[in-house]
Amino acid sequence: MRVYADNAATTYLSKTARDKLIECLDNYNGNPNSLHTDGQRTQEILDEAREIVAGCINAKNPNEIYFTSGGSEADNQALLSAARVLAAKGKKHLVTLNIEHHAILHTMAKLEKEGFEVTYLKPQLNGIVDVEDVRNAIREDTALVSVMFANNEMGAIQPIPEIGAICKEKGVLFHTDAVQAAAHLPIDVQAMNIDMLSMSGHKFHGPKGVGILYARNGIRLVNVIEGGAQERGKRAGTVNVPGIAAMAVALKEGCDNMEVNMSKVRALRDRLIEGLKDIPYSQLNGDPVRRLPGNVNWSFEGVEGESLLLHLDMYGIECSSGSACTSESLDPSHVLTGMGVPVEAAHGSLRFSLDIENTEEQIDYVIEKVHSVVNYYRNMSPYWEDLENGTREHCIPEHM
Numbered sequence: 001m002r003v004y005a006d007n008a009a010t011t012y013l014s015k016t017a018r019d020k021l022i023e024c025l026d027n028y029n030g031n032p033n034s035l036h037t038d039g040q041r042t043q044e045i046l047d048e049a050r051e052i053v054a055g056c057i058n059a060k061n062p063n064e065i066y067f068t069s070g071g072s073e074a075d076n077q078a079l080l081s082a083a084r085v086l087a088a089k090g091k092k093h094l095v096t097l098n099i100e101h102h103a104i105l106h107t108m109a110k111l112e113k114e115g116f117e118v119t120y121l122k123p124q125l126n127g128i129v130d131v132e133d134v135r136n137a138i139r140e141d142t143a144l145v146s147v148m149f150a151n152n153e154m155g156a157i158q159p160i161p162e163i164g165a166i167c168k169e170k171g172v173l174f175h176t177d178a179v180q181a182a183a184h185l186p187i188d189v190q191a192m193n194i195d196m197l198s199m200s201g202h203k204f205h206g207p208k209g210v211g212i213l214y215a216r217n218g219i220r221l222v223n224v225i226e227g228g229a230q231e232r233g234k235r236a237g238t239v240n241v242p243g244i245a246a247m248a249v250a251l252k253e254g255c256d257n258m259e260v261n262m263s264k265v266r267a268l269r270d271r272l273i274e275g276l277k278d279i280p281y282s283q284l285n286g287d288p289v290r291r292l293p294g295n296v297n298w299s300f301e302g303v304e305g306e307s308l309l310l311h312l313d314m315y316g317i318e319c320s321s322g323s324a325c326t327s328e329s330l331d332p333s334h335v336l337t338g339m340g341v342p343v344e345a346a347h348g349s350l351r352f353s354l355d356i357e358n359t360e361e362q363i364d365y366v367i368e369k370v371h372s373v374v375n376y377y378r379n380m381s382p383y384w385e386d387l388e389n390g391t392r393e394h395c396i397p398e399h400m
């Protein structure tokens, strides 16, 4: 059996998105910036995509939607814009979480080198930040708060409407990396007081290499890519019209079917959680309820996540240990350690990210194989032996 359970790393292109992509590749090859007929029909495709995306997140105006090369670029541009524009007004302080994606954390580190001050808030043990911590971190000179909508590794959903309200009250810009949330959780940028928001096509069955930055009208953006006047002068480069059109229909399809799809995925997630619960000295990471519908992140003491992952792959089960972006380094996940999971437990963690294509049979197969693979590695681990004979202390309780 083959089980794809790594949808937080990337999703497969949906049929709707694929059809749109092919239709545009075949029929719309004009440059949307050209004034002739061919250019203008391509421009219409782009306008349509912008309207679709605006509708999906309840943006007031389609001109608040900017197309980028992906979630990373959208994150970079949001942070750099707020920092550069507000530094001129003496605001050189930024607030974020220590469990954000590296597109946020590395941009923050770059800004620190330029003289900005960044507060990295630590979430509670369930992976969710205390809104009072956000409120208390905001100062007179705070330019921006950037808190992700939902975490890519352990799925915790942050209190976005509450943070939006605090930022509005304090007159501070609010950006959220909603790459994992788009098409999975309802998003309303107006009701949630979100000033800037990032999304990425390939995380909701659209193509890779295209993303979205929403920036409320009135927010000044600074270019990350300089050149022509595309995207209202804020993102140079001839736009990827087929990719953008396909991304927009994928987002719409995901949003239109969100309730039905996500209740199915949630049930699969909970079946997997139930099935892993009886493994001793193991735990679910992240809040059990306020988590992404498809996310299961589990720590097993005494084993290496990478060994489990590669062994499960031989059984046709594709999942992740830590995030795909850090899977080439053997450091434990900054997300798990950042929320207070002990390093030993973080080392033995696996992430399953499920989607509508998964079935109950697949989940039962995963449960069976995880049990056997964890036992296999524990039985040959000297570390596990130390835990068993009491030379070393357990960091996870025997039962959840």
Ligand SMILES: *Cc1c(COP(=O)(O)O)cnc(C)c1O
Pocket (backbone or CB within 6 Å): 008, 069, 070, 071, 072, 073, 075, 101, 103, 148, 150, 151, 152, 177, 179, 180, 199, 200, 201, 202, 203, 209, 210, 211
């Ligand atoms: C995948 C991801 C990104 C990066 O998006 P790309 O389109 O791959 O650049 C950023 N933030 C989060 C939370 C992600 O999961």
